[in-house]
Amino acid sequence: MSTQPTRIVVIGGSAAGPKAAAKARRMDEFAEIILFQREQELSMASCGFPYYVGGTFDDRNMLICTPAGIVRDPNFYGKAKGIEALVQTEALRIDREAKTVFLKHLPTGNERTLHYDRLILATGARPVCPAAPGFDLAGVQTLHSMGDADALRAVRDAKEVDKAVVVGGGLIGFEVCEALRLAGIDTTVIEKTKQILPFLDPDLGKLVENHIRAHGPDIIVGNGVAEFLGDNGKLVGVKLDNGTELPCQLAVVAVGVRPNIDLAQLAGLEIGDQGGIRVNDRMQTSDPDIYAAGDCVECTSLVTGRYVRAPYGDLANLQGRVAGQNVVKEGSAHFPGITQTGICKIFDYTVGFTGLSAQRAKAEGFTEIETATISGLDIPVFMSGKLLISKLVAERESGRILGFQCVGPGDVSKRVATMAMAIRGKLTVADMVNADLPYAPPYSLALDHTIVSAQVMENKLQGRMQGLTVTEVKERVDHGADCFVLDTRSPQEFEAMRLGIGETLIPLGALRDRLDELPQDKDREIILYCKISLRGYEAASILQQHGWRNVKVMEGGIMAWPYAREK
Structure with missing residues (x-):
């Protein structure tokens, strides 16, 4: 007597769905697997949309093809994967008791009922x-679908738009901003909050803002869009909350996404406090025969233990794989949670982050934290090393690493990946100060940027160094604090670039011979810095051992200073 094969139905064909279906097929050659979605295309590389719009590549099929160049269409899924794939097909509702899904084929309007086991x-x-x-x-649109990408690419190719507005100062917003600017379109980014890239702390966010402005786009923060202005049905401008009107022929809205949970809610599945479908570590919903993965679900933060939303393509694939394995062999795969790691390219800068920023850590209840900001090269200067500026966040008492942000033209990705695994492994600063990482001049300094970051943090935690962020230094100077600011660079560096905050120049090599030029009140605050503050730290050590008791280092040095510099 033959046994009916298991029928696995997957709703959604972007990232998590196809990954889940493919994994289920590898786990069970004989299961009946049906995948369907509303859109025409399957398994789109949506994170590549801005680069298609910007002209990095011209063949749109590269967004929907395999590494071998085969387009992932229904025929591909049927032949190569043994999966029935339906496009332009919408799920109307789920009957959990009957274990059926009601479908509608959009071009024809035909409806059908599909039974599922999982x-x-x-x-x-x-x-x-x-x-x-x-x-x-x-002229007002988003960048969420292939249709959106096609429309924006057509705008770029037509060269008929000369002014554009991007609404939203997050990752996607600035990827779109770069694409439009490279197409020669005068672009302004509008961010309703006071800071762009909210996953960064303000001092690093300001550095990135300066970099973007240097490439042409304008940025308006602390203002939202009150109205899109039109003439004969076409966009002609936007009106901001403060009444300012900006002329434009294109507005791309990139203020984020919210989980698509309509089906789940209608079916009575549990929805979490963050607005996503609640799942366990097997990607199982409140119904044991229904799993969920991707942007529609909530995840567990490995840093805070709380539920969060993280709509990233890599996580969707990871979760889809776990769901696809468990629908065949329950409990055989687990998705423990996330560190909330992200990265993006903005002109010549890379912006990366993992875990919590300092401001986010405080908001999450971590009251006793320490930060360490450093500047330095990714590889040696003789290998044409490029600048990195990073900020490490850790618990003071335990030394546990909570977060890491890194920006600059250097190899940010490697450093963020290293720290992401440190956070996942619950490593401490002490674990990282002697980390055995790969070293050769084409790839790293002898002491990698992440190791130096941990060493600076260790110096602070153990009281060997007192540090100030560039923002704290700026606030002291602006408020007329009684502090003595000491630049330890060379005269040539000083003439080429200075901060203009009343600093005194005493090069590190001359410091021991010029101690009498320093404040003789040993309790007066002295703030030291150099280009990256390595010399500043060495100078601070000298002063401390000569009796000065209130010596502080401006972390990251001039390279981390985001405010206007004076020549």
């Missing part, structure tokens, strides 16, 4: 749209 929801997310009049004007 169901996977990979319904993704929807773009958040501002509640502003005029959102339906021609």
